[in-house]
Amino acid sequence: MLLQQEELNVEYYRLSREEILDRIHKRKKELQDRLLILCHHYQQQDMFEFADLTGDSLKLAKEAATISDREFIIFCGVHFMAESADILAHSSQKVMLPHLHAGCPMADMASVAAVSQAYKELVSVGIVADEKDMVPVTYVNSSAAIKAFVGDREGSVCTSSNGEKVLQWALDKGEKVFFFPDEHLGRNSAAALGVPEEQVLLWRRGELLGGNSIEALQQAKILLWDGYCEVHMRFLPDHVREWKLRESEINIIAHPECPRDVVSIVDQYGSTEAIIAAVNNSAPGSKWAIGTEVNLVERLQRNHPDKEIHLLAPITCQCTTMNCNQPVNLLWLLDNLANGVVKNQIKVDPEIARSAAKSLEQMLAI
Numbered sequence: 001m002l003l004q005q006e007e008l009n010v011e012y013y014r015l016s017r018e019e020i021l022d023r024i025h026k027r028k029k030e031l032q033d034r035l036l037i038l039c040h041h042y043q044q045q046d047m048f049e050f051a052d053l054t055g056d057s058l059k060l061a062k063e064a065a066t067i068s069d070r071e072f073i074i075f076c077g078v079h080f081m082a083e084s085a086d087i088l089a090h091s092s093q094k095v096m097l098p099h100l101h102a103g104c105p106m107a108d109m110a111s112v113a114a115v116s117q118a119y120k121e122l123v124s125v126g127i128v129a130d131e132k133d134m135v136p137v138t139y140v141n142s143s144a145a146i147k148a149f150v151g152d153r154e155g156s157v158c159t160s161s162n163g164e165k166v167l168q169w170a171l172d173k174g175e176k177v178f179f180f181p182d183e184h185l186g187r188n189s190a191a192a193l194g195v196p197e198e199q200v201l202l203w204r205r206g207e208l209l210g211g212n213s214i215e216a217l218q219q220a221k222i223l224l225w226d227g228y229c230e231v232h233m234r235f236l237p238d239h240v241r242e243w244k245l246r247e248s249e250i251n252i253i254a255h256p257e258c259p260r261d262v263v264s265i266v267d268q269y270g271s272t273e274a275i276i277a278a279v280n281n282s283a284p285g286s287k288w289a290i291g292t293e294v295n296l297v298e299r300l301q302r303n304h305p306d307k308e309i310h311l312l313a314p315i316t317c318q319c320t321t322m323n324c325n326q327p328v329n330l331l332w333l334l335d336n337l338a339n340g341v342v343k344n345q346i347k348v349d350p351e352i353a354r355s356a357a358k359s360l361e362q363m364l365a366i
């Protein structure tokens with residue numbers, strides 16, 4: 001979903017990087033008791049420096065919810081993350097994004113209209129007798145509206161660290177599972193649980209019955225929405241093979257949003273938090289090739305000069321939408337707040353927020 005970002009006054013573009021960073025420091029000090037800045041791991045370093053809390057999306061939203069005395073929450077991340085923070089925040093808190101073009105293309109690949117249509121088609125041809133027989137699971141990287149759709153059908157959210165656990169819960173609960181929006185997290189989680197490949201089916205958006213035959217749908221236990229993260233799709237099996245040939249001692253770790261043919265041949269895979277922990281806990285001198293967003297990999301390189309850390313691919317894999325959030329946007333937001341004006345607020349409709357919260361609570365219960 002592309003939101004319209006207000007043009008910044010031209011004066012902002014005349015400021016040097018140092019002036020911008022210096023003015024952010026001052027504004028942050030001025031607003032400190034009222035302000036909480038959250039920063040996702042994929043954000044560039046100049047933004048990261050201003051974070052009160054850093055982490056993955058759910059960790060940030062959950063921690064922010066425990067700090068209810070800060071009136072303003074600036075989420076240096078993407079739109080769905082700010083939505084989750086708004087859902088979990090106290091009603092008096094205002095959640096903002098530095099730049100409204102900071103969306104997640106993968107989250108946008110699953111709309112409520114398309115997902116509802118898929119459910120209708122499955123019932124209409126008798127794959128399930130009732131929508132309730134198809135348990136929905138959505139990756140936290142999805143819109144609040146999709147989380148609400150899932151919450152209303154007694155499904156659950158999952159993260160990249162608990163995908164397998166939530167998928168197992170859903171398999172135990174219903175006849176079939178529909179996993180949104182990331183095909184690859186779903187496929188990697190299903191493989192880890194030992195679900196046979198022929199029981200895992202891809203649902204192609206825009207095609208009748210997702211491009212599948214009735215027989216294949218009857219056999220399937222898990223349907224995967226065909227969403228993907230364009231950043232993690234850039235890692236290829238050849239990158240893994242090349243590193244293994246070049247450096248026999250290297251540890252290769254990838255995020256589960258990477259395709260199955262990559263994840264199946266790396267040494268380890270895991271969420272951003274798991275990747276950070278693996279590198280933090282490794283011995284000095286250890287060597288790593290990491291398949292995730294470049295800003296996180298570069299931060300690990302800076303934080304561990306005693307280790308050899310590489311990006312798994314020889315090309316830059318950057319989340320360009322998240323990096324729409326530039327220091328100048330943060331300064332503009334803070335200048336406005338200092339003048340009593342709230343810009344770029346992300347507010348989830350209360351009814352959607354209530355249903356979405358059910359799917360988040362279900363995950364916490366699992």
Ligand code: SF4
Nearest residue numbers: 104105106229231319
């Ligand atoms: S890295 Fe991928 S999944 Fe994460 S916010 Fe960017 S586009 Fe979305």
